[in-house]
Amino acid sequence: MNEYDSVTPPDQGFVDVLASGVHDTKNTLFDALGRIESVKRHLEQEATPDSTAIALLNEASNAVERSANRLAKILSAYRLLRHENPVVLLPTPLSDLAEYVRLRASEGWQGSATLEVNPAPDAVWLMDRELIADCLVNALTNASRYAKQKVSLDFRPEADCLFITVTDDGDGFPASILHGQVPFSSVGLFIAEKLASQHEMNGRKGRLTLSNRHDDVTGAVFSLMLP
Amino acid sequence: MDLFLGSDEIATLLKDPEDNKRASSTGKVGLATYKDLRFLVVEDQEASRKTLKMCIQSMGGFSIDMAVSHGDAIFRIKNKMPDIIVCDYILGDGRTGQQLLEELRNGAALPDRVVFLMVTAERSYEQVVSAVELTPDDYVIKPFSPEVLGLRIDKAVQKKLAFSSYYSFKESNLLDQAVAELNDMLKRPAAKNYKYEILRCRAETLANAERTDDALQAYREIIAIHPFPWAKAGLARMLRRKDMLQDARIAIDDVIAVAPNYFEAYDLKATICSEMGDYSEAQKTLEHVAARTPRNWSRKRTLSTVALHNGDFEKAAAVMREVVENDVVGSSSVADCLSMARCALAGGDIDAAKIAMLAVSQATINEIEGPERVEYECVLAVLEGQNGGPERFERIRRMIADLEEIPVQTAVDIVRASLAFYDRQMADRITEKMMVGKQVRHAFQPLLGIYKMHGMEEPFRAIQKQAAKKRLKI
Numbered sequence: 001m002n003e004y005d006s007v008t009p010p011d012q013g014f015v016d017v018l019a020s021g022v023h024d025t026k027n028t029l030f031d032a033l034g035r036i037e038s039v040k041r042h043l044e045q046e047a048t049p050d051s052t053a054i055a056l057l058n059e060a061s062n063a064v065e066r067s068a069n070r071l072a073k074i075l076s077a078y079r080l081l082r083h084e085n086p087v088v089l090l091p092t093p094l095s096d097l098a099e100y101v102r103l104r105a106s107e108g109w110q111g112s113a114t115l116e117v118n119p120a121p122d123a124v125w126l127m128d129r130e131l132i133a134d135c136l137v138n139a140l141t142n143a144s145r146y147a148k149q150k151v152s153l154d155f156r157p158e159a160d161c162l163f164i165t166v167t168d169d170g171d172g173f174p175a176s177i178l179h180g181q182v183p184f185s186s187v188g189l190f191i192a193e194k195l196a197s198q199h200e201m202n203g204r205k206g207r208l209t210l211s212n213r214h215d216d217v218t219g220a221v222f223s224l225m226l227p
Numbered sequence: 228m229d230l231f232l233g234s235d236e237i238a239t240l241l242k243d244p245e246d247n248k249r250a251s252s253t254g255k256v257g258l259a260t261y262k263d264l265r266f267l268v269v270e271d272q273e274a275s276r277k278t279l280k281m282c283i284q285s286m287g288g289f290s291i292d293m294a295v296s297h298g299d300a301i302f303r304i305k306n307k308m309p310d311i312i313v314c315d316y317i318l319g320d321g322r323t324g325q326q327l328l329e330e331l332r333n334g335a336a337l338p339d340r341v342v343f344l345m346v347t348a349e350r351s352y353e354q355v356v357s358a359v360e361l362t363p364d365d366y367v368i369k370p371f372s373p374e375v376l377g378l379r380i381d382k383a384v385q386k387k388l389a390f391s392s393y394y395s396f397k398e399s400n401l402l403d404q405a406v407a408e409l410n411d412m413l414k415r416p417a418a419k420n421y422k423y424e425i426l427r428c429r430a431e432t433l434a435n436a437e438r439t440d441d442a443l444q445a446y447r448e449i450i451a452i453h454p455f456p457w458a459k460a461g462l463a464r465m466l467r468r469k470d471m472l473q474d475a476r477i478a479i480d481d482v483i484a485v486a487p488n489y490f491e492a493y494d495l496k497a498t499i500c501s502e503m504g505d506y507s508e509a510q511k512t513l514e515h516v517a518a519r520t521p522r523n524w525s526r527k528r529t530l531s532t533v534a535l536h537n538g539d540f541e542k543a544a545a546v547m548r549e550v551v552e553n554d555v556v557g558s559s560s561v562a563d564c565l566s567m568a569r570c571a572l573a574g575g576d577i578d579a580a581k582i583a584m585l586a587v588s589q590a591t592i593n594e595i596e597g598p599e600r601v602e603y604e605c606v607l608a609v610l611e612g613q614n615g616g617p618e619r620f621e622r623i624r625r626m627i628a629d630l631e632e633i634p635v636q637t638a639v640d641i642v643r644a645s646l647a648f649y650d651r652q653m654a655d656r657i658t659e660k661m662m663v664g665k666q667v668r669h670a671f672q673p674l675l676g677i678y679k680m681h682g683m684e685e686p687f688r689a690i691q692k693q694a695a696k697k698r699l700k701i
Contacts, residue, residue: 030370072349088356089453093420096382103374122419126453130352130368201453 019078022071029068036061065108073138073187080194087128087198094120094155094162101133101153105140113147113168115140120155125162127226131195132164138188139166139222146170146220160204166222172212173220192224201227260384261287267309268293269300269327270346271319279313279346282373286380297322305336311380314363316347316355325354329361339394342383346371359456359482359489389418393428402436423449430461439468456486463495470665472503490516494526497533504668506537517546524554531566532636535573536673544570561587561595561603568606572643573676581610598637601626605640609647620648627653633660635670642674646681654678655690662694 040057043049098120105115136153143151147168156163177189189208196206204227213219266288270276280291292309294300297318304312314324324345331337345363347355355366364383367376387394393412396405409429412418418425430445446462449455459482466475476499482492493516500509513530520526527550534543547566567583584607595603601623608619627633627641638661645654658678661670671691678687 034370086353088353090356091423095420100375100378103372103378107372107374122416124420124422128356130356 015078019075022075022078026068026071026075029064029071033061033064033068036064070187073191076134076191077187077194080191080198087131087195089126089199089201090129091124092127092129092132094123094125094157097125097127097129097133098153098155100129101136101140104133104137105144105153108137108141109144110141111144111147113144114150115144116150116152118152118154121157123157123162125157125226126201127162127199128195132224132226135188135192135195135224136164136166139192142186142188143168143170143220143222160201160227162226164224164226167213167219169213169217169219171220172218173210178210178212192222196224196226199226261380262289264288264290264310265307266291267300267303267312269297269312269314269318269324271295271315271317275315275346279376282376283313285373286377296320297327300327301330301336304331308338309341311342311344311384313344313346313376313380316345316351323351323354324363325358325361328363332361339397340387340391342380342387344379344383354488357486357488359460359486360491386421386424389421390424390428397432402432405432406436406438423455427455427457430458434461434465439465443469454481454485456482456489456492460489460492460495463499467495467499467502472499472668475499476503490520490523490526494529497529501533501536502666502669504671506533506672509533510537510539510542522553524550528563528566531570535566535569536676538672538676540570540573544574561591561599565599565602565606568610569640572606572609577610580606584610598630598634601630602637602640605637605644608644612647617648620644620650624653627657633657635661635666635673638670639673639677643677646677646683651686655686658687658690659694662691663697667694667698 036057040054040061043054043057098117102115102117109115140151140153143166147170149169151166151168154163154165154167156165189210193208196208199206206224206226209221209223209225211221211223213221261283266283268276268279268283268291270279270293276293276295280293283291292303292307294303297320300312300314300318303309314327316324318324318327324347328337328343328345331343337343342365343363345355345366346369347366348369352366352368355363364386365379367379389412393405393408396402396408406429409425409432412421412425413429426445426449430442430449433442433445443462443465446458446465449458450462459478463475463478463482466472466478476496479492479496479499482489483496486492493512497509497512500506500512510530510533513526513533517523517526517530527546531543531546531550534540534546544567547563547570551563551567564583564587567586568580571577571580571583587603592603604619604623604626608616608623610616611619623641623644630637633641638657641657642654645651645657658674661667661674664670675684675687678684
């Protein structure tokens with residue numbers, strides 16, 4: 001037996017302390033973000049705005065926002081693992097969800113690709129609107145980093161299931177992710193997979209499927225199935 | 228004068244066909260509309276209040292009132308009804324936006340057509356979305372952009388517009404027409420997005436219209452689609468109305484299992500258990516929820532009554548003392564004085580019972596009538612003993628003859644007084660009436676307790692046996 005075999009995993013109390021620290025740090029970062037934005041607005045309103053200072057503040061703002069979002073995701077994953085965040089299934093009109101996701105994704109849109117949200121059918125689905133929206137915004141933002149021209153979001157009810165698909169025209173997922181060699185290594189994908197499986201109706205669970213396009217262009221396909 | 232905008236007025240704001248078209252196709256209600264609506268922002272943090280005000284102004288909102296606390300919000304709402312309330316979940320002093328919403332809706336102080344939007348931080352999100360019955364029209368999670376807030380308000384206003392005819396019928400108490408309107412809405416393609424809301428309103432309206440069988444069926448149909456806790460709670464209420472107490476108890480237990488923070492479900496469970504005669508479980512249930520809602524004095528009053536019927540006199544008295552000491556507003560009511568006196572009587576402390584009864588003012592005594600009057604006279608007669616008690620008891624006999632129905636508590640007080648003045652005939656007659664009636668399980672334990680106090684368990688059992696035979700014949 002080597003020394004590593006005797007190492008026990010950290011106890012739950014310690015993990016809780018870490019999570020609490022992550023939570024406080026995330027909130028502090030969001031607070032700092034608000035203050036940076038205030039200073040930026042103040043500078044912008046001056047008679048001769050200091051463009052260099054504003055550019056630096058923009059960079060600081062982006063860095064803080066990315067860090068805060070990253071911590072928020074880690075916290076969500078922790079809660080999902082501990083089943084602290086049971087999903088609350090509420091009736092959600094698909095057209096409402098589509099509009100909400102489009103709006104939120106547009107706010108943090110990166111890269112030059114365009115975002116296309118195809119009209120959602122007139123239907124109401126039972127889901128945790130906020131968690132599903134977070135998950136889709138995350139998927140769209142990720143796709144925007146790899147897409148060449150377009151990222152699209154589609155809603156397709158089929159029998160008793162709803163398929164929500166994020167498609168891009170980038171190089172597609174690496175084989176290691178598709179073949180499960182690196183199962184949901186990203187926090188975002190991990191959360192999406194857990195979230196989908198917590199949507200349960202009449203004994204059927206939701207699921208996340210990752211694939212690559214097989215049509216005339218390459219690209220990644222992120223598909224959530226909700227019962 | 229009615230200060231808030233009625234459905235017609237809101238609809239008028241959308242009379243421009245282009246606006247209507249835009250509203251239905253894009254969900255945007257439009258700047259012209261928000262300019263004419265009254266907003267109320269409820270938020271204890273100044274910086275957040277300013278941010279919310281700026282967001283609303285960017286949507287075209289012009290008339291924006293601000294409330295800094297729960298109490299301030301109640302005052303402003305009563306003074307000038309807003310069209311749209313944007314309320315933070317945390318309001319300071321241990322108050323929440325959910326409590327504000329419940330207080331307004333329970334007190335019928337918030338018309339259906341007023342939008343109530345909850346603003347919540349991520350950590351309170353689950354509490355907001357897991358509210359079971361009195362839910363906000365929508366919610367938004369911080370941090371959010373003005374556009375996201377605008378979208379949520381747009382959607383909530385659109386829903387109010389879609390339900391405006393239903394609200395009008397409901398407010399005029401034309402409940403059958405209200406149900407008919409909802410049935411029509413279910414057929415309209417434009418109302419497809421509100422399917423579950425329509426089904427819920429329909430079931431609740433049927434229940435309010437005393438169409439219990441229809442409401443029961445409506446709730447069952449909803450549960451067949453998905454076991455929403457609110458539908459299960461509605462089902463439990465309808466089953467209770469039909470005296471199907473065992474089924475009602477199973478339904479409400481299901482609600483508590485999935486919505487442990489829905490405190491009204493515990494109240495309903497305690498009521499059902501009491502009516503089933505299971506005072507022990509009723510007391511346990513109320514103790515559990517009262518520990519989590521220590522300042523809900525109404526719930527503690529019920530706990531005291533249930534503990535008294537359960538034979539736990541000490542608990543009953545301790546809880547009532549706590550209520551009277553803390554709930555300054557309602558503590559001099561006749562009901563409270565009677566409860567205090569009953570607890571003291573059960574514990575054999577006649578002096579404490581007399582002191583409790585002295586707290587009722589003559590003006591209040593003159594106003595009480597019906598069963599409560601009989602209860603008051605009965606308790607007082609017992610306390611007066613032979614000094615005036617018999618004379619009072621004669622008056623009570625005449626009052627009892629006038630009662631159409633005798634509630635369980637009244638029956639218990641009458642039997643206690645009857646046995647105190649050696650009127651076995653009256654005590655047995657009232658007891659038999661309760662034992663053959665549908666309140667038999669509810670009344671059994673407290674009446675048995677009174678007979679036991681007089682060393683008369685045997686005669687009570689004999690009445691119970693005879694009554695059981697009678698019930699079986701029926």
